[in-house]
Amino acid sequence: MNKKYTNSKSLLNKGTGFLKGYSHTLNPYVGCAFGCSYCYVRQLPVQIFRDESWGSWLDVKENAASILEKELVREKAKGPVTIFMSSSTDPYQPAEYKEEITRSLLEVMVNNPPDFLFIQTRSSLVLRDIDLIKQLDKRVRVSMTIETDSENIRKHFTPYAPPIQGRLKALRKLKENHIPTQVTIAPLLPSSKDFPAILSEVVDRVCIDDYFMGDGSGGKRTAKLGVHQKYEELQMEKWYEKDTYLKLYRRFEKHFNSDQIYISQSGFMP
Template identity: 60%
Template sequence: MKPSIETKTARSILTKGTGFLHGYSHTLNPYAGCAFGCSYCYVRRMPISLFREEDWGAWVDIKENATDLVKKEIPKARKKGRVSIFMSSSTDPYQPVEHKTHLTRGLLEAMIEESPDFLFLQTRSPLVTRDIDLLKQFKNKILVSMTVETDLESVRKIFAPSAPPINARLKAIQELRSEDIPVQAAVAPLLPCSEQFPLKLAEVTDRLTLDDFFMGDGSGGKRTEQLGIRKLFEENGLLDWYDRQAYLKIKRRLQEVFPENSIYISQEGFYPPKGSDC
Protein backbone atom coordinates (compact mmCIF):
# COMPACT_ATOMS: atom_id res chain seq x y z
CA MET A 1 0.00 0.00 0.00
CA LYS A 2 1.34 3.41 -1.00
CA PRO A 3 1.58 5.97 1.82
CA SER A 4 -0.59 9.06 1.84
CA ILE A 5 1.48 12.05 0.72
CA GLU A 6 0.90 15.63 1.83
CA THR A 7 2.81 18.81 1.13
CA LYS A 8 3.45 21.06 4.11
CA THR A 9 5.09 24.43 4.69
CA ALA A 10 7.63 24.20 7.49
CA ARG A 11 8.35 27.01 9.90
CA SER A 12 11.99 25.98 10.21
CA ILE A 13 14.21 23.17 8.95
CA LEU A 14 17.21 23.04 11.29
CA THR A 15 16.62 21.61 14.77
CA LYS A 16 19.12 21.79 17.60
CA GLY A 17 21.01 18.53 18.05
CA THR A 18 20.22 16.96 21.42
CA GLY A 19 20.28 13.59 23.18
CA PHE A 20 21.89 10.81 21.14
CA LEU A 21 22.84 13.40 18.50
CA HIS A 22 24.19 16.10 20.78
CA GLY A 23 27.47 15.85 18.86
CA TYR A 24 25.79 17.84 16.09
CA SER A 25 24.72 21.43 16.18
CA HIS A 26 21.59 20.60 14.18
CA THR A 27 19.46 17.86 12.65
CA LEU A 28 17.65 18.25 9.33
CA ASN A 29 14.59 16.26 8.23
CA PRO A 30 13.33 17.07 4.71
CA TYR A 31 10.30 14.87 5.29
CA ALA A 32 8.08 13.95 8.20
CA GLY A 33 7.11 10.31 8.26
CA CYS A 34 8.84 7.52 6.36
CA ALA A 35 7.42 5.10 3.82
CA PHE A 36 9.96 2.42 4.73
CA GLY A 37 8.04 1.97 8.01
CA CYS A 38 10.62 -0.34 9.64
CA SER A 39 9.07 -2.26 12.52
CA TYR A 40 11.86 -1.36 14.94
CA CYS A 41 12.08 2.36 14.16
CA TYR A 42 12.32 4.31 17.42
CA VAL A 43 10.46 7.23 15.81
CA ARG A 44 7.30 5.14 16.18
CA ARG A 45 7.40 6.01 19.89
CA MET A 46 8.02 9.73 19.41
CA PRO A 47 5.30 12.43 19.41
CA ILE A 48 5.48 12.92 15.63
CA SER A 49 4.16 9.38 15.24
CA LEU A 50 2.13 8.91 18.42
CA PHE A 51 -0.06 11.95 17.75
CA ARG A 52 -0.80 10.91 14.18
CA GLU A 53 -3.91 8.86 13.41
CA GLU A 54 -2.22 6.92 10.58
CA ASP A 55 0.27 4.16 11.27
CA TRP A 56 3.98 4.82 10.91
CA GLY A 57 4.95 4.04 7.33
CA ALA A 58 1.50 4.96 5.99
CA TRP A 59 2.10 8.69 5.62
CA VAL A 60 4.74 11.15 4.46
CA ASP A 61 4.76 14.94 4.66
CA ILE A 62 6.92 16.83 2.17
CA LYS A 63 8.43 20.02 3.56
CA GLU A 64 8.11 21.93 0.32
CA ASN A 65 10.04 25.02 1.47
CA ALA A 66 12.96 23.10 3.03
CA THR A 67 15.52 24.31 0.48
CA ASP A 68 14.65 27.99 0.94
CA LEU A 69 14.77 27.57 4.71
CA VAL A 70 18.19 25.93 4.78
CA LYS A 71 19.67 28.74 2.70
CA LYS A 72 18.49 31.19 5.35
CA GLU A 73 19.10 29.15 8.49
CA ILE A 74 22.67 27.93 7.91
CA PRO A 75 24.15 31.47 7.71
CA LYS A 76 22.12 32.44 10.78
CA ALA A 77 23.31 29.36 12.70
CA ARG A 78 26.92 29.96 11.69
CA LYS A 79 26.90 33.26 13.57
CA LYS A 80 26.64 31.20 16.77
CA GLY A 81 29.43 28.75 15.92
CA ARG A 82 30.31 25.78 13.74
CA VAL A 83 27.44 24.12 11.92
CA SER A 84 27.33 20.33 11.80
CA ILE A 85 24.19 18.67 10.44
CA PHE A 86 22.75 15.18 10.86
CA MET A 87 20.39 14.38 7.97
CA SER A 88 18.14 12.75 8.93
CA SER A 89 17.20 11.83 12.49
CA SER A 90 13.51 10.90 12.14
CA THR A 91 13.00 10.09 8.46
CA ASP A 92 14.96 8.76 5.51
CA PRO A 93 16.06 11.54 3.14
CA TYR A 94 16.06 9.03 0.26
CA GLN A 95 12.73 7.30 0.76
CA PRO A 96 10.64 6.52 -2.36
CA VAL A 97 8.96 9.94 -2.69
CA GLU A 98 12.42 11.47 -3.19
CA HIS A 99 12.50 9.90 -6.67
CA LYS A 100 9.78 12.38 -7.60
CA THR A 101 10.41 15.43 -5.39
CA HIS A 102 14.24 15.69 -5.59
CA LEU A 103 13.90 17.56 -2.30
CA THR A 104 17.01 16.05 -0.71
CA ARG A 105 18.97 16.74 -3.87
CA GLY A 106 17.82 20.36 -3.70
CA LEU A 107 19.00 20.56 -0.09
CA LEU A 108 22.42 19.23 -1.07
CA GLU A 109 22.65 21.84 -3.80
CA ALA A 110 21.72 24.53 -1.28
CA MET A 111 24.31 23.24 1.20
CA ILE A 112 27.01 23.41 -1.43
CA GLU A 113 26.24 27.13 -1.65
CA GLU A 114 25.80 27.63 2.11
CA SER A 115 28.16 24.92 3.25
CA PRO A 116 27.90 23.47 6.77
CA ASP A 117 31.15 22.55 8.45
CA PHE A 118 30.12 18.91 8.35
CA LEU A 119 27.20 16.86 6.99
CA PHE A 120 26.29 13.36 8.17
CA LEU A 121 23.93 11.75 5.68
CA GLN A 122 22.04 8.76 7.10
CA THR A 123 19.98 6.53 4.79
CA ARG A 124 19.14 2.95 3.88
CA SER A 125 18.40 3.71 0.26
CA PRO A 126 20.63 3.10 -2.79
CA LEU A 127 19.01 6.21 -4.29
CA VAL A 128 21.78 8.16 -2.57
CA THR A 129 24.08 7.19 -5.47
CA ARG A 130 21.97 9.39 -7.76
CA ASP A 131 23.57 12.39 -6.07
CA ILE A 132 27.21 11.32 -6.29
CA ASP A 133 27.97 14.41 -8.37
CA LEU A 134 26.90 16.61 -5.46
CA LEU A 135 28.29 14.47 -2.65
CA LYS A 136 31.77 14.67 -4.19
CA GLN A 137 31.70 18.44 -3.85
CA PHE A 138 31.57 18.18 -0.03
CA LYS A 139 34.97 16.41 -0.10
CA ASN A 140 35.93 15.52 3.49
CA LYS A 141 33.09 17.51 5.04
CA ILE A 142 30.59 14.67 4.62
CA LEU A 143 30.04 11.09 5.73
CA VAL A 144 27.37 8.94 4.11
CA SER A 145 26.09 6.26 6.49
CA MET A 146 24.22 3.36 4.88
CA THR A 147 22.15 1.16 7.16
CA VAL A 148 22.88 -2.54 6.61
CA GLU A 149 21.42 -4.26 9.66
CA THR A 150 21.74 -7.82 8.33
CA ASP A 151 22.91 -9.70 5.27
CA LEU A 152 19.88 -11.99 5.20
CA GLU A 153 16.96 -11.00 2.98
CA SER A 154 14.70 -13.37 4.91
CA VAL A 155 15.39 -11.36 8.06
CA ARG A 156 14.96 -8.00 6.35
CA LYS A 157 11.55 -9.11 5.10
CA ILE A 158 10.47 -9.86 8.68
CA PHE A 159 11.57 -6.58 10.23
CA ALA A 160 11.67 -4.08 7.34
CA PRO A 161 9.75 -5.49 4.35
CA SER A 162 9.37 -2.09 2.67
CA ALA A 163 13.05 -1.17 2.92
CA PRO A 164 15.47 -1.61 -0.01
CA PRO A 165 17.13 -5.03 -0.54
CA ILE A 166 20.40 -5.64 1.27
CA ASN A 167 22.52 -6.38 -1.79
CA ALA A 168 21.45 -3.10 -3.38
CA ARG A 169 22.65 -1.24 -0.30
CA LEU A 170 25.99 -3.04 -0.31
CA LYS A 171 26.42 -2.19 -3.97
CA ALA A 172 25.63 1.47 -3.22
CA ILE A 173 28.31 1.58 -0.51
CA GLN A 174 30.83 0.15 -2.94
CA GLU A 175 29.87 2.69 -5.60
CA LEU A 176 30.20 5.62 -3.19
CA ARG A 177 33.56 4.36 -2.00
CA SER A 178 34.80 3.98 -5.58
CA GLU A 179 34.04 7.67 -6.06
CA ASP A 180 36.10 8.56 -2.96
CA ILE A 181 33.04 9.68 -1.03
CA PRO A 182 33.46 9.01 2.73
CA VAL A 183 31.01 6.23 3.55
CA GLN A 184 30.31 3.72 6.30
CA ALA A 185 28.05 0.73 6.82
CA ALA A 186 25.77 1.17 9.81
CA VAL A 187 24.86 -2.21 11.28
CA ALA A 188 22.18 -0.46 13.24
CA PRO A 189 20.23 -1.98 14.75
CA LEU A 190 21.91 -5.36 14.51
CA LEU A 191 19.52 -8.04 13.27
CA PRO A 192 20.16 -11.78 12.95
CA CYS A 193 22.81 -12.36 10.30
CA SER A 194 25.07 -15.04 8.85
CA GLU A 195 28.66 -15.80 9.78
CA GLN A 196 29.70 -14.37 6.40
CA PHE A 197 28.26 -10.92 7.16
CA PRO A 198 31.59 -9.36 8.26
CA LEU A 199 33.28 -10.62 5.08
CA LYS A 200 30.52 -9.16 2.90
CA LEU A 201 30.93 -5.80 4.63
CA ALA A 202 34.71 -5.89 4.28
CA GLU A 203 34.31 -6.23 0.52
CA VAL A 204 32.62 -2.84 0.23
CA THR A 205 33.73 -0.60 3.12
CA ASP A 206 36.60 0.14 5.48
CA ARG A 207 34.46 1.79 8.17
CA LEU A 208 31.41 0.55 10.03
CA THR A 209 29.26 1.27 13.05
CA LEU A 210 27.69 -1.45 15.17
CA ASP A 211 24.62 -0.71 17.24
CA ASP A 212 21.63 -2.52 18.71
CA PHE A 213 18.18 -1.77 20.11
CA PHE A 214 19.42 -1.43 23.67
CA MET A 215 22.18 1.08 22.99
CA GLY A 216 20.70 2.94 20.07
CA ASP A 217 17.00 3.60 20.55
CA GLY A 218 17.66 6.55 22.86
CA SER A 219 15.94 4.96 25.86
CA GLY A 220 18.06 1.98 26.81
CA GLY A 221 15.78 -0.37 24.88
CA LYS A 222 12.50 0.79 26.44
CA ARG A 223 11.10 2.18 23.19
CA THR A 224 11.89 -1.06 21.41
CA GLU A 225 10.15 -3.07 24.13
CA GLN A 226 7.06 -0.90 23.69
CA LEU A 227 7.05 -1.66 19.96
CA GLY A 228 6.71 -5.39 20.58
CA ILE A 229 9.89 -6.22 18.71
CA ARG A 230 10.71 -9.04 21.12
CA LYS A 231 7.56 -10.83 19.88
CA LEU A 232 8.80 -10.66 16.27
CA PHE A 233 12.05 -12.32 17.33
CA GLU A 234 10.19 -14.96 19.29
CA GLU A 235 7.63 -15.76 16.58
CA ASN A 236 10.40 -16.30 14.05
CA GLY A 237 12.63 -18.45 16.24
CA LEU A 238 15.21 -15.71 16.64
CA LEU A 239 14.90 -14.92 20.34
CA ASP A 240 18.58 -15.69 21.06
CA TRP A 241 19.41 -12.56 19.07
CA TYR A 242 17.24 -10.33 21.26
CA ASP A 243 19.91 -9.97 23.91
CA ARG A 244 22.07 -7.12 25.19
CA GLN A 245 25.21 -9.19 24.61
CA ALA A 246 24.42 -10.37 21.09
CA TYR A 247 26.36 -7.51 19.48
CA LEU A 248 29.56 -8.68 21.17
CA LYS A 249 29.50 -11.91 19.16
CA ILE A 250 29.28 -9.95 15.92
CA LYS A 251 31.89 -7.47 17.12
CA ARG A 252 34.37 -10.31 17.60
CA ARG A 253 33.69 -11.55 14.08
CA LEU A 254 34.12 -8.06 12.68
CA GLN A 255 37.44 -7.68 14.49
CA GLU A 256 38.72 -10.69 12.58
CA VAL A 257 38.42 -8.84 9.25
CA PHE A 258 38.46 -5.12 10.17
CA PRO A 259 41.19 -3.11 11.94
CA GLU A 260 40.13 -2.04 15.43
CA ASN A 261 40.08 1.63 14.46
CA SER A 262 37.58 0.89 11.68
CA ILE A 263 34.85 -0.37 14.01
CA TYR A 264 32.72 2.08 15.95
CA ILE A 265 30.16 1.18 18.59
CA SER A 266 26.77 2.86 18.84
CA GLN A 267 26.86 6.62 19.43
CA GLU A 268 30.53 7.12 18.55
CA GLY A 269 29.87 5.88 15.02
CA PHE A 270 27.31 8.61 14.45
CA TYR A 271 29.45 11.47 15.74
CA PRO A 272 31.36 13.70 13.32
CA PRO A 273 34.61 11.80 12.55
CA LYS A 274 37.80 12.93 14.22
CA GLY A 275 39.50 15.54 12.14
CA SER A 276 36.28 17.14 10.94
CA ASP A 277 36.70 19.92 13.56
CA CYS A 278 33.05 19.72 14.58
Protein backbone atom coordinates (compact mmCIF):
# COMPACT_ATOMS: atom_id res chain seq x y z
CA MET A 1 0.00 0.00 0.00
CA ASN A 2 1.44 3.32 -1.10
CA LYS A 3 0.29 5.75 1.58
CA LYS A 4 0.87 9.48 1.65
CA TYR A 5 -0.30 12.31 3.90
CA THR A 6 -2.09 15.33 2.51
CA ASN A 7 -3.64 18.57 3.77
CA SER A 8 -7.10 19.26 2.42
CA LYS A 9 -8.43 22.72 1.68
CA SER A 10 -12.00 21.52 2.25
CA LEU A 11 -13.71 18.38 3.53
CA LEU A 12 -17.46 18.78 3.07
CA ASN A 13 -18.56 18.40 -0.54
CA LYS A 14 -22.01 19.25 -1.82
CA GLY A 15 -24.31 16.23 -2.11
CA THR A 16 -25.11 15.68 -5.79
CA GLY A 17 -26.43 13.00 -8.14
CA PHE A 18 -27.26 9.76 -6.34
CA LEU A 19 -26.65 11.49 -2.99
CA LYS A 20 -28.48 14.73 -3.76
CA GLY A 21 -30.68 14.10 -0.71
CA TYR A 22 -27.70 15.05 1.46
CA SER A 23 -26.35 18.52 1.93
CA HIS A 24 -22.81 17.11 1.99
CA THR A 25 -20.60 14.07 1.49
CA LEU A 26 -17.47 13.51 3.56
CA ASN A 27 -14.48 11.29 2.74
CA PRO A 28 -11.75 10.89 5.41
CA TYR A 29 -9.42 9.30 2.85
CA VAL A 30 -8.82 9.30 -0.89
CA GLY A 31 -8.48 5.76 -2.18
CA CYS A 32 -9.56 2.51 -0.53
CA ALA A 33 -7.48 -0.50 0.47
CA PHE A 34 -10.41 -2.90 0.06
CA GLY A 35 -10.07 -2.47 -3.72
CA CYS A 36 -13.40 -4.14 -4.58
CA SER A 37 -13.51 -5.36 -8.17
CA TYR A 38 -16.86 -3.71 -8.90
CA CYS A 39 -16.26 -0.34 -7.22
CA TYR A 40 -17.59 2.49 -9.41
CA VAL A 41 -14.83 4.78 -8.11
CA ARG A 42 -12.47 2.88 -10.41
CA GLN A 43 -14.13 4.78 -13.26
CA LEU A 44 -13.95 8.23 -11.63
CA PRO A 45 -11.21 10.82 -12.29
CA VAL A 46 -9.68 10.24 -8.85
CA GLN A 47 -8.54 6.82 -10.13
CA ILE A 48 -8.44 7.25 -13.91
CA PHE A 49 -5.73 9.91 -13.63
CA ARG A 50 -3.71 7.87 -11.14
CA ASP A 51 -0.83 5.66 -12.26
CA GLU A 52 -1.34 3.18 -9.42
CA SER A 53 -4.11 0.58 -9.46
CA TRP A 54 -7.21 0.96 -7.30
CA GLY A 55 -6.62 -0.52 -3.86
CA SER A 56 -2.85 -0.03 -3.93
CA TRP A 57 -2.73 3.62 -2.83
CA LEU A 58 -4.20 5.81 -0.13
CA ASP A 59 -4.13 9.52 0.68
CA VAL A 60 -4.62 10.35 4.37
CA LYS A 61 -6.23 13.72 5.08
CA GLU A 62 -4.27 14.45 8.23
CA ASN A 63 -5.81 17.89 8.82
CA ALA A 64 -9.37 16.62 8.36
CA ALA A 65 -10.64 17.29 11.89
CA SER A 66 -9.55 20.93 12.00
CA ILE A 67 -11.08 21.58 8.56
CA LEU A 68 -14.37 19.90 9.51
CA GLU A 69 -14.60 21.88 12.73
CA LYS A 70 -14.55 25.15 10.78
CA GLU A 71 -16.77 23.94 7.94
CA LEU A 72 -19.47 22.59 10.24
CA VAL A 73 -19.88 25.97 11.91
CA ARG A 74 -20.09 27.71 8.54
CA GLU A 75 -22.49 25.24 6.89
CA LYS A 76 -24.82 24.92 9.88
CA ALA A 77 -25.26 28.69 9.83
CA LYS A 78 -26.67 28.33 6.30
CA GLY A 79 -29.19 25.58 7.09
CA PRO A 80 -29.59 21.86 7.91
CA VAL A 81 -26.45 19.76 7.48
CA THR A 82 -26.84 16.10 6.52
CA ILE A 83 -23.67 14.12 5.84
CA PHE A 84 -22.99 10.90 3.94
CA MET A 85 -19.70 9.31 5.06
CA SER A 86 -18.32 8.05 2.77
CA SER A 87 -19.13 8.20 -0.94
CA SER A 88 -15.80 7.12 -2.46
CA THR A 89 -13.83 5.41 0.29
CA ASP A 90 -14.44 3.26 3.35
CA PRO A 91 -14.07 5.33 6.53
CA TYR A 92 -13.03 2.18 8.42
CA GLN A 93 -10.48 0.65 6.08
CA PRO A 94 -7.29 -0.83 7.64
CA ALA A 95 -5.37 2.47 7.78
CA GLU A 96 -7.97 3.83 10.19
CA TYR A 97 -6.64 1.52 12.94
CA LYS A 98 -3.53 3.68 13.14
CA GLU A 99 -4.52 7.01 11.59
CA GLU A 100 -7.87 7.50 13.41
CA ILE A 101 -8.97 10.16 10.93
CA THR A 102 -12.58 8.95 11.01
CA ARG A 103 -12.59 8.90 14.80
CA SER A 104 -11.27 12.47 14.89
CA LEU A 105 -14.12 13.54 12.60
CA LEU A 106 -16.67 11.87 14.86
CA GLU A 107 -15.23 13.71 17.84
CA VAL A 108 -15.82 16.98 15.99
CA MET A 109 -19.39 15.97 15.15
CA VAL A 110 -20.17 14.95 18.70
CA ASN A 111 -19.19 18.46 19.83
CA ASN A 112 -21.15 20.12 17.03
CA PRO A 113 -23.65 17.55 15.68
CA PRO A 114 -24.91 17.63 12.10
CA ASP A 115 -28.64 17.13 11.60
CA PHE A 116 -27.91 13.61 10.34
CA LEU A 117 -24.87 11.41 9.68
CA PHE A 118 -24.96 8.29 7.53
CA ILE A 119 -21.92 6.03 8.02
CA GLN A 120 -21.34 3.57 5.15
CA THR A 121 -18.77 0.83 5.78
CA ARG A 122 -18.02 -2.86 5.43
CA SER A 123 -15.69 -3.07 8.41
CA SER A 124 -16.24 -4.14 12.00
CA LEU A 125 -13.73 -1.46 13.05
CA VAL A 126 -16.76 0.79 13.37
CA LEU A 127 -17.29 -0.89 16.77
CA ARG A 128 -14.25 0.93 18.13
CA ASP A 129 -16.19 4.18 17.88
CA ILE A 130 -19.42 3.08 19.53
CA ASP A 131 -18.74 5.51 22.38
CA LEU A 132 -18.90 8.44 19.97
CA ILE A 133 -21.62 7.13 17.67
CA LYS A 134 -23.97 6.56 20.60
CA GLN A 135 -23.71 10.23 21.50
CA LEU A 136 -25.19 11.17 18.12
CA ASP A 137 -28.31 9.23 19.13
CA LYS A 138 -31.03 9.41 16.45
CA ARG A 139 -28.91 11.69 14.28
CA VAL A 140 -26.89 8.75 12.94
CA ARG A 141 -27.32 5.50 11.03
CA VAL A 142 -24.62 2.89 10.45
CA SER A 143 -25.02 1.06 7.14
CA MET A 144 -23.02 -2.15 6.84
CA THR A 145 -22.42 -3.50 3.34
CA ILE A 146 -23.05 -7.24 3.13
CA GLU A 147 -23.46 -8.29 -0.49
CA THR A 148 -23.69 -12.05 0.02
CA ASP A 149 -23.72 -14.77 2.68
CA SER A 150 -21.05 -16.81 0.86
CA GLU A 151 -17.40 -16.37 1.74
CA ASN A 152 -16.39 -18.03 -1.55
CA ILE A 153 -18.40 -15.45 -3.49
CA ARG A 154 -17.03 -12.66 -1.31
CA LYS A 155 -13.44 -13.74 -1.98
CA HIS A 156 -14.12 -13.99 -5.71
CA PHE A 157 -15.32 -10.39 -5.96
CA THR A 158 -13.72 -8.65 -2.97
CA PRO A 159 -10.75 -10.68 -1.71
CA TYR A 160 -9.38 -7.82 0.41
CA ALA A 161 -12.65 -6.90 2.11
CA PRO A 162 -13.49 -8.03 5.67
CA PRO A 163 -15.06 -11.49 6.20
CA ILE A 164 -18.85 -11.66 6.37
CA GLN A 165 -19.05 -13.13 9.88
CA GLY A 166 -17.15 -10.19 11.30
CA ARG A 167 -19.66 -7.79 9.77
CA LEU A 168 -22.60 -9.74 11.16
CA LYS A 169 -21.07 -9.74 14.63
CA ALA A 170 -20.53 -5.99 14.36
CA LEU A 171 -24.20 -5.47 13.53
CA ARG A 172 -25.26 -7.51 16.55
CA LYS A 173 -23.08 -5.35 18.78
CA LEU A 174 -24.43 -2.14 17.26
CA LYS A 175 -27.97 -3.41 17.79
CA GLU A 176 -27.21 -4.22 21.42
CA ASN A 177 -26.09 -0.62 21.84
CA HIS A 178 -29.34 0.68 20.28
CA ILE A 179 -27.55 2.33 17.37
CA PRO A 180 -29.72 2.72 14.23
CA THR A 181 -28.38 0.34 11.57
CA GLN A 182 -29.13 -1.25 8.25
CA VAL A 183 -27.57 -3.78 5.89
CA THR A 184 -26.80 -2.55 2.41
CA ILE A 185 -26.84 -5.31 -0.18
CA ALA A 186 -24.92 -3.42 -2.83
CA PRO A 187 -24.16 -4.62 -5.35
CA LEU A 188 -26.10 -7.86 -5.70
CA LEU A 189 -23.73 -10.77 -5.45
CA PRO A 190 -24.96 -14.38 -5.60
CA SER A 191 -26.38 -15.47 -2.25
CA SER A 192 -28.32 -18.40 -0.81
CA LYS A 193 -32.01 -18.57 0.06
CA ASP A 194 -30.96 -18.36 3.72
CA PHE A 195 -29.50 -14.87 3.28
CA PRO A 196 -32.66 -12.97 4.33
CA ALA A 197 -33.10 -15.12 7.44
CA ILE A 198 -29.48 -14.57 8.44
CA LEU A 199 -29.82 -10.80 8.14
CA SER A 200 -33.19 -10.71 9.94
CA GLU A 201 -31.38 -11.80 13.11
CA VAL A 202 -29.15 -8.71 13.20
CA VAL A 203 -31.09 -5.85 11.54
CA ASP A 204 -34.65 -4.73 10.90
CA ARG A 205 -33.84 -2.66 7.81
CA VAL A 206 -32.16 -3.56 4.51
CA CYS A 207 -31.35 -1.68 1.32
CA ILE A 208 -31.08 -3.59 -1.96
CA ASP A 209 -29.11 -1.95 -4.75
CA ASP A 210 -27.44 -3.10 -7.97
CA TYR A 211 -25.08 -1.90 -10.67
CA PHE A 212 -27.85 -0.51 -12.88
CA MET A 213 -29.40 1.67 -10.19
CA GLY A 214 -26.42 2.40 -8.00
CA ASP A 215 -23.27 3.08 -10.00
CA GLY A 216 -24.46 6.53 -11.09
CA SER A 217 -24.44 5.75 -14.82
CA GLY A 218 -27.13 3.14 -15.33
CA GLY A 219 -24.56 0.37 -15.15
CA LYS A 220 -22.21 1.79 -17.81
CA ARG A 221 -19.31 2.32 -15.39
CA THR A 222 -19.62 -1.24 -14.13
CA ALA A 223 -19.75 -2.62 -17.66
CA LYS A 224 -16.43 -0.91 -18.43
CA LEU A 225 -14.89 -2.72 -15.46
CA GLY A 226 -15.75 -6.11 -16.97
CA VAL A 227 -17.54 -7.24 -13.80
CA HIS A 228 -19.96 -9.37 -15.83
CA GLN A 229 -17.05 -11.69 -16.60
CA LYS A 230 -16.65 -12.48 -12.90
CA TYR A 231 -20.27 -13.71 -12.85
CA GLU A 232 -19.60 -15.79 -15.95
CA GLU A 233 -16.62 -17.41 -14.25
CA LEU A 234 -19.00 -18.65 -11.56
CA GLN A 235 -21.69 -19.55 -14.12
CA MET A 236 -24.03 -17.20 -12.28
CA GLU A 237 -24.78 -14.67 -15.02
CA LYS A 238 -28.45 -14.43 -13.98
CA TRP A 239 -27.38 -12.57 -10.84
CA TYR A 240 -26.18 -9.74 -13.10
CA GLU A 241 -29.51 -9.16 -14.85
CA LYS A 242 -31.56 -5.99 -14.40
CA ASP A 243 -34.52 -7.72 -12.73
CA THR A 244 -32.46 -9.72 -10.23
CA TYR A 245 -33.11 -7.21 -7.47
CA LEU A 246 -36.84 -7.95 -7.74
CA LYS A 247 -36.22 -11.67 -7.25
CA LEU A 248 -34.09 -10.93 -4.20
CA TYR A 249 -36.76 -8.54 -2.92
CA ARG A 250 -39.33 -11.35 -2.98
CA ARG A 251 -36.99 -13.51 -0.89
CA PHE A 252 -36.64 -10.76 1.67
CA GLU A 253 -40.39 -10.22 1.85
CA LYS A 254 -40.63 -13.56 3.66
CA HIS A 255 -38.54 -12.23 6.56
CA PHE A 256 -39.01 -8.44 6.49
CA ASN A 257 -42.04 -6.17 6.22
CA SER A 258 -42.29 -3.99 3.12
CA ASP A 259 -41.48 -0.88 5.18
CA GLN A 260 -38.20 -2.52 6.25
CA ILE A 261 -36.95 -3.10 2.69
CA TYR A 262 -35.59 -0.17 0.69
CA ILE A 263 -34.56 -0.12 -2.96
CA SER A 264 -31.45 1.70 -4.14
CA GLN A 265 -31.39 5.48 -3.51
CA SER A 266 -34.29 5.49 -1.03
CA GLY A 267 -32.29 3.33 1.38
CA PHE A 268 -29.45 5.82 1.61
CA MET A 269 -31.41 8.99 2.22
CA PRO A 270 -31.43 10.88 5.54
